[in-house]
Amino acid sequence: MQQKPIQIKGQFLEDSVKIGQQIHYSLSVRHGKNQEIFFPSVNQTFGAFQAVERTYFPTRTDESGSIDSAVYTFQLFRIENQQSLAIPVYLMQEADCTKIYPIKDHVYLKRLVPHPEKINLDSLYQHVTIAPLQPKTDLKNVVIWGLGLLIFTGLIYWFLGNSLKKWFKLYVLWRKNAEFRRFYQRYIRNIENNQMGLQNLERAFSLWKKYLESLTLKPFTTFTTKEMVDTLENKQLAKALHELDSTIYGGNFSGKTTDSVNMLLEIANSIYQEERTFISQENKKP
Template identity: 30%
Template sequence: MRKLLFILSLLPSLAWGQQIMKPLGSFNKDTVKLGELFEYALVYRHPPLQEAILPDSSYNFAPFELVQKKFTPTITRAGISTDSVVYVLRTFETAPVQQLHLPVFVLQNEDTIQVFTETKAVVLEQQVLQVQEPLVLKSETNLMLVPERFDWPRLLVWIVAVVVFFSLIWLIFGKVIQTNYKLYRLRKDYLYFASRYNAHVDRFVKSGSTQSVEKAVSLWKNYLTRLERSAINSFTTKEIVTYYNDDEEVNNALRLCDKAIYGNALTAADTETKRAQTKLKRFAKNRYKVQRELIRNVKNKR
């Protein structure tokens, strides 16, 4: 008896599973405007075991355009599953009445069946009630100012090109450029020294001032300090002579200058002091030439 009741209770479900229901579709408004967004709701009820596919964005909704779709997950209650989706549409067609019916694709017995909704229609609201004939065209001949936009991509390309160019130049000629720059600075430094040194010597010759001799010697020591990269300006006369391998000319010249500075013995020694200053200048020039040749030899070895 219980088996019979169970079989009888399954008969409605079996009968439901054999039939394919018609989907329901409807617009949310009867009248629409050109380009206005409106909705079309599609609902399909079917047995839980039946597979159904609703149209997606690849479907042609003509004469409407699909803007967005809103799917609702399948809901199953009392042995009936419900699939639903809301399509957001718009139209740019000018037909006064526009219709739509959508299919639901049902998979059954290894085959696909299309089941369409009933055709629903919307009325296009006319915005222009009267058209003047002939049409009057309005001309606009004023130029519109367009703000100039800076071409950043082109600037970036130029920057990269310049960096690459100068990098190649430095890679190829970098050592030569460095050497020539050192020679230029060396010569410029010597000319500056010689100019100031001659001014002190001339001042000494005209006035016989010991301060001019002291300034000339101090300038000479500072120049050699930079040239030799050694603290010669802090050396005593004896230490300087030792540094230059007991050079006799440097020894005599510095001692005469020291005598003039600290001994105030200039009345009979003006000529000797001037010669001593000339020797110091000649020695500085020779040291400049030595350093210049060292830099050039390094250049030639490369």
């Protein structure tokens, strides 16, 4: 039986929003009973909108198909008069996922001062308290101290420049790894077969992709499962990623989920150690 076309609708629940105020976006999709539809996580980028949370609603199924829906809560901090948004859904197919977008919806910025151009600046300036001027610093002494500091810094860089740069790179690399491990382990400690546990798993997976993107300078956050496996040349990774996709998007929590998140942590640490070795061996004579 031929599947009916997917119908998707996305719209703001409010017409306007103030800076920093929460605004809600409703996303619903009607699809065939046998089609798997996934909604984007709150860790993705939504243009000018900063995601706060996502609320799911139970799937409704009748003879004509199924309806899935969710409400996203955002905050807006840009001052443009109008912003637009269209959140896609993902249709799971045999080879990959396909993005399907709704028609863009618009929201307007509600300004606290409707006509700022009419403010009398001259009147405001008259009420501004002017602090007394401080005595000027002797320009000659400033130049001498500046040149001395510049020469001293140049000598240090001349003798220790390469070592300092290498140490700084290693330090930044270590800090990023420590921060990644701290947040990643916090998320995976709270993975359970409930909505909050699945959200923690989703956050851990998103954090892992962003960390690998910073290490390898490759767009892991936009890679498909196949592209990630081909890039890392790790065949065991495919099973782990498939298990995580099944758990996050399908709610199929199992004992293999813990093994999968631990494998991702091992892969991230392995790439981190390779990068440390590469930086340590830079500029060494053969």
